[in-house]
Amino acid sequence: MHMQFSEEAESHYFFSQPHQPFFLLAFVNAVITMLIFMLSFKGVMHLGIPASNFHSYSMLYLLFTPAFVAFLFTTFPRFTSTPPIAKKIYMRVFSLYYLGAVLFVLGSIVSPVLSHIGMFMLFAGHSMVFYILRNIYKTTNMPDTHDVFWILTAMGLGLFSHFMFILGSLFYPPVIGLATEIGIYLYLFLLTFSVAQRMVPFFSHCMNEKNMNLLKTVFILLLLHVILEGIYTNSSFVVDLVLAYIIGKEIISWQLPFPNPNPLLWILHLALYWIPVAFLFGAMANLTTLIEGTNFLFLDIHILVLGFVFTILIGFGTRVTIGHSGNMMQATLWEKVLFNWTQVVVVMRLFVSMAAAFGWNIMILFDISATVWMAMFILWAVRFFAVLINGKKLNQ
Numbered sequence: 078m079h080m081q082f083s084e085e086a087e088s089h090y091f092f093s094q095p096h097q098p099f100f101l102l103a104f105v106n107a108v109i110t111m112l113i114f115m116l117s118f119k120g121v122m123h124l125g126i127p128a129s130n131f132h133s134y135s136m137l138y139l140l141f142t143p144a145f146v147a148f149l150f151t152t153f154p155r156f157t158s159t160p161p162i163a164k165k166i167y168m169r170v171f172s173l174y175y176l177g178a179v180l181f182v183l184g185s186i187v188s189p190v191l192s193h194i195g196m197f198m199l200f201a202g203h204s205m206v207f208y209i210l211r212n213i214y215k216t217t218n219m220p221d222t223h224d225v226f227w228i229l230t231a232m233g234l235g236l237f238s239h240f241m242f243i244l245g246s247l248f249y250p251p252v253i254g255l256a257t258e259i260g261i262y263l264y265l266f267l268l269t270f271s272v273a274q275r276m277v278p279f280f281s282h283c284m285n286e287k288n289m290n291l292l293k294t295v296f297i298l299l300l301l302h303v304i305l306e307g308i309y310t311n312s313s314f315v316v317d318l319v320l321a322y323i324i325g326k327e328i329i330s331w332q333l334p335f336p337n338p339n340p341l342l343w344i345l346h347l348a349l350y351w352i353p354v355a356f357l358f359g360a361m362a363n364l365t366t367l368i369e370g371t372n373f374l375f376l377d378i379h380i381l382v383l384g385f386v387f388t389i390l391i392g393f394g395t396r397v398t399i400g401h402s403g404n405m406m407q408a409t410l411w412e413k414v415l416f417n418w419t420q421v422v423v424v425m426r427l428f429v430s431m432a433a434a435f436g437w438n439i440m441i442l443f444d445i446s447a448t449v450w451m452a453m454f455i456l457w458a459v460r461f462f463a464v465l466i467n468g469k470k471l472n473q
Contacts, residue, residue: 090468095167096397097465099147099174103140106178107454110135113185115447119440125189130246130253136382137260138199138239139178144390145268146170146206149228151397153210156225156275157217166209173202196243200236207236227271227292235264258306261378262299269386270295270352274327276393277345283331291327295320311367317360317377325353340408344392344416351384351423362430374439376430383423391419391457402464404471411460411471418453425449 091097114132116122124131150162177198184191207229214222214229238260245252271292278285298320305313328349335346359377366373395415400406408416425446432439463469 091466092168094401095150095162096147096401098171099143100394101462101465102175102178103143104454104458106139108451109182110139111447111451118443124185126185126192131185133257134242141265142203143174144394148393148397149210153213157213158219159213159217162209170202170205173198177202193247200239200243203236203239207232223289224271224275228268231264231268231271234259238264255307258303261382262303265386266381267296267299269389273349273389277349278331280345281333281342283333285331288327294323311363314360314363317356321353321356340413340416341396345389348385348389348392351388355381355384371434374430374433379426383426388419391415398461398464402468415457418456422449422453
C-alpha cells in the first residue's frame with residue numbers, strides 16, 4: 078500500500094512544518110474518540126472492543142502521542158543543535174498515524190480486525206518516531222544531553238507500553254492494565270515533565286541552578302509506583318506522597334513568577350502546580366480505596382493527565398502554533414478563554430470522580446465533563462486550525 082501523500086498535497090503550507098498536521102490530527106482525534114466513548118458509556122453505541130480499552134488507547138496513542146510528535150519534531154532538533162527533520166521523513170510518520178487512526182476508530186465500530194490493523198500502523202509510526210529521535214540523539218555534538226536522554230527514554234517506554242497494549246488486546250487482556258500504567262506514568266508524565274522542567278523555567282527567565290538528579294529520582298519513584306500498582310492496586314499511595322513532596326519542592330525552588338500577567342506563561346506555571354496536587358489527591362484516593370473500598374473512578378490518573386499533561390499541552394501547543402506562523406507571541410481574549418477553559422475540563426472531571434466516590438449517579442456529570450472536553454478542542458480548532466492549515470494571521 079502506498080501510504081504517502083501526493084507531491085501536490087505535500088507542497089501545501091499545511092505540511093510545511095511537522096507540528097501542523099500532527100497537532101490537527103491529535104485534536105480531531107480528541108473530539109471524535111471522546112464522542113464515541115461518551116456514546117458507548119451511555120449505551121447508545123456498541124463498540125467492537127471494550128470501551129475502557131478504547132478510551133485508554135485513544136487518549137495515549139491517538140491524542141497525546143501525535144501531539145508529542147508535533148512538539149518534539151519541531152523542538153528536538155533545536156535541543157540538540159541538529160538540522161530540522163526532513164519533510165519526506167515526517168510525512169511518512171504522519172501517513173501512518175493518519176491511516177492508523179482512521180482504521181482504529183472505524184474498526185472500533187465495525188470490526189476489531191480493522192482496529193488491530195490500525196494499532197499496528199500506529200505502532201509502526203510510533204517506532205519510526207523513536208528511531209528518528211534516537212538517531213538525532215546519537216548524532217548531536219551537544220555536550221549536555223541530560224534532558225534529551227530522558228525525553229528519549231520516556232518515548233522508548235511509551236513504545237514499550239504501546240507494544241504491551243497490542244499484545245494484551247490480541248492475546249491476554251489483563252496485560253492492558255499494566256500497559257496503561259506504564260503509558261501514563263513512565264511515558265505521558267515522564268516525557269511531559271522532562272520537557273516542562275527544561276522549557277518552563279527558560280520561558281520564565283528563571284535561571285536557578287539545575288537539579289541534575291531530579292529526573293532520575295522521579296523516574297525511580299514512577300517505576301516504583303508502576304510496580305506497586307502491578308502487585309496490588311491502590312498500594313502506591315506512599316510513593317505518590319513522596320512524588321508530591323519532591324516535585325512540589327523542586328517547582329517552588331524555581332521561583333516561577335506566578336501569578337503572571339502573561340497568559341502564555343501562567344498556563345504553563347498552572348500546569349506544573351497541578352503535579353503535586355495530582356499526586357497528593359491520588360495518594361489520598363488510593364489510601365481511602367484500600368481502607369474503605371471507595372471507587373474514585375480513576376481520580377489519580379485523570380487529575381494528573383488533565384491537570385498537568387493536558388493543560389501544558391494546550392499551553393505549549395498554542396505557543397508553538399503562534400510562534401511558528403509569523404504571528405505575534407501574545408495572548409488575546411481568545412487564548413485567555415481557552416486557557417481558563419482547560420481548568421473547567423479538569424474541575425469537571427474531578428466532580429465526576431467525587432460523585433462516584435459518594436455513590437451518586439454520575440451520568441449527567443459525565444456528559445458535562447465529556448462535553449466541556451470536546452468543546453475545548455473545538456474552540457481551539459476554531460481559533461487555530463486556519464493558522465495550521467493556511468498560515469492565517471491572527472487578529473491581535
